[in-house]
Amino acid sequence: MNTFKNPIISGFYPDPSICRVEEDYYLVTSTFEYFPGVPIFHSRDLVNWKQIGHVLDRPSQLELSGTEPSAGIWAPTIRYHEGTFYMITTFVVARRGKRRNFYVTAKDPAGPWSDPVWLEGAPGIDPSLFFDDDGKVYYTGNRVPPTGQTHHKHEEIWLQELDLDAGKLVGDRLSIWDGALKNAHAQEAPHLYKKNGYYYLIIAEGGTGYTHAVTVARSKSVTGPYESSKRNPILTHRHLGKQSKIVNVGHADIIETQNGDWWLVCLASRPYGGHYRNLGRETFLAPMTWEDDWPVMCPDTGKIEFEMESPDLPEHKWPSLPTFDSFESKELDLRWNFLRTPDEASYSLTDRPGFLRLNLRPESTVEYNTPSFVGRRQQHLDFTATTVLEFSPAKQNETAGLLLIQNHDYQFRFEVALNEREQVIQLVRREGGNEKVVASSPFKGNVIYLKVEADGQDYYFYYGEKPDQWSVLVEKEDGRILSTDKAGGFTGVYLGPFATSAGTTSDNYADFDWFHYQGTE
Known part of the structure; x- marks a missing residue:
């Protein structure tokens, strides 16, 4: 059995998002107050990754002057559709202040990427794009429920159609999911997928620390209603305790290989010297499968491990980076x-x-x-x-x-x-x-x-x-x-x-x- 080692991208590379173009895989992560923003990586086997550039690499795309620590660029999503790459993300002006959502495009993932298309009327954070098979494009994000919060950090997931030609949100803004569990908090990072006639909405819940988790809902219609999985959360390490060697697992994005297998990337941390995480949140890889038309993450073990069985893809190593x-x-x-x-x-x-x-x-x-x-x-x-x-x-x-x-x-x-x-x-x-x-x-x-x-x-x-x-x-x-x-x-x-x-x-x-x-x- 061939195995690989987690994390696949070590150090401060959080909030991974992934897409596939035939046999090539591309991945982006958050960068907060650091410039250039949003590193982009390339892989052919999901295990070995090579950085090929930054999505936001010039001041006309990203001006961070005066940005406070841990504000800036949050939770990018990368998608590919009909010859164009899309990266959508949130620019957080201040951690307790204004959030602005935008996307950029490129024909070559190594760049250059376009200047931002800023979206008006797009509250919340962690935007994602979904390209439906009828040609429509949908934006998903989070926000405070219009009826108000019932508890601390109570959020909901919303959806609206996006007109790419106009660079504007159009039509009605719809509330589609209020989370998986009663009193869940920090519902974030929504990603939509379609499989076997179902629309699947995978989100992060529980905050990005120790209680982080991945939950899922599904619907026969993109606009809902969405049914929460009875197995939620479908991935978390919070039940393992703070002594676990891998903690705060969450913020997943999933991908189907050219062979029909399914994998997920997510963030997690390696505490050491006690519950301390100097390396920040890193990028991890794990298998998933489908059962009764629901995703099952890390089948058999139910957790992310340092060593796991490799994807059924030809190994593709890159030249070692100079030290x-x-x-x-x-x-x-x-x-x-x-x-x-x-x-x-x-x-x-x-x-x-x-x-x-x-x-x-x-x-x-x-x-x-x-x-x-x-x-x-x-x-x-x-x-x-x-x-x-x-x-x-x-x-x-x-x-x-x-x-x-x-x-x-x-x-x-x-x-x-x-x-x-x-x-x-x-x-x-x-x-x-x-x-x-x-x-x-x-x-x-x-x-x-x-x-x-x-x-x-x-x-x-x-x-x-x-x-x-x-x-x-x-x-x-x-x-x-x-x-x-x-x-x-x-x-x-x-x-x-x-x-x-x-x-x-x-x-x-x-x-x-x-x-x-x-x-x-």
């Missing part, structure tokens, strides 16, 4: 992201070829702005990240180094700075908005090697004048502050080079020659 980035290219690797939409003045790969140059600007990593920071996801429980930095601070507020960030109030800054007139290498721990210099050591040179190692929740920080000649700055620093379970929000840990002049103007800069990330688990 070392020498910054020789004129464009950043697809794994790099920015906090919010970047200013072109914040970084350069051409001012000094072969180096990533970060210009020191007033913006810092502790505000809702766009700092000079280029980051990638932490994708492993255990990892090593190393870089070499050329930098000489000229003022007290000028710093540069490595940042590990959950949000503006929870982060580690491993940085070169000035303490009075002395140049130092220091580790700053920021927890709940309060900062503490954990350790500091004098350092006189302008070239410094930096290394961060994680052994589970123990983070180690090293520095040196030469590679492989390391001095310890801090050992076994508790990394739990980087978990959403302490910091709140919906994202995972990012790490990478940063530089700032923290509130003042500066013409200084920091040059990074290379960056190496190696995960071991």
Whole structure:
């Protein structure tokens, strides 16, 4: 028996949505306040995935200036119809503020994708598109019931026809499902499918944390009424307890292979060091089948597992991604992201070829702005990240180094700075908005090697004048502050080079020659 390992896409890649075009599969995930938005992946076997681009990769599509942590882009859905790819999603202006829904299109999933088509009169979040076989297109989303909420986070699923030529919702807006269970909350992520004369509505319920779940209803008519499955929830791990090694399973999208088999992708997390989830919500794969015209997810076991039987598809591996980035290219690797939409003045790969140059600007990593920071996801429980930095601070507020960030109030800054007139290498721990210099050591040179190692929740920080000649700055620093379970929000840990002049103007800069990330688990 051939098996595969979950998660299929590790690290902060939540809310997966999938579509198939003949023998090719495409998948997208949420990105919240990070830019570019919505990574898109390609696979031919459902197990091995290669990132081929970002759907929202230019400011005309995605302007995130001032976006608060865990707002931004929520829950994209990808669909394909008659030669065109569609990605529809929610732009959350503020987590407790306005939501705006839009879609973009492309002929090539690698891009370019169109500018957004903003939909008026589309309340709620987590939109999805359904192309019926009569040529009509339907939008589904969630909203507060027109009659009001009967309990906390009570939502309902609604449907309306979409005129793609006009880019507008048309006809009546219909309430089609109020959830699977009495007093269920946070009914979200609706996806419609059609099979054997039934329309199936699969949604997420229970919030995106520990009580997350997948539920289903069906109808002979797209407009309802929808009958809730007596087996609901059809997938959840909440009954396994917080000691489970895979938690908060939910937000599923399903796909039929070219061989007629059915699979689901969903989000889940791997807690470690207690119920802490530094890696955020990741993308998992599992089998499903149909029984009595109802979907059965993870048949026999009823749960997502780390090792499961592989799909009946020819294995298609991609070349291994390099762990070392020498910054020789004129464009950043697809794994790099920015906090919010970047200013072109914040970084350069051409001012000094072969180096990533970060210009020191007033913006810092502790505000809702766009700092000079280029980051990638932490994708492993255990990892090593190393870089070499050329930098000489000229003022007290000028710093540069490595940042590990959950949000503006929870982060580690491993940085070169000035303490009075002395140049130092220091580790700053920021927890709940309060900062503490954990350790500091004098350092006189302008070239410094930096290394961060994680052994589970123990983070180690090293520095040196030469590679492989390391001095310890801090050992076994508790990394739990980087978990959403302490910091709140919906994202995972990012790490990478940063530089700032923290509130003042500066013409200084920091040059990074290379960056190496190696995960071991």
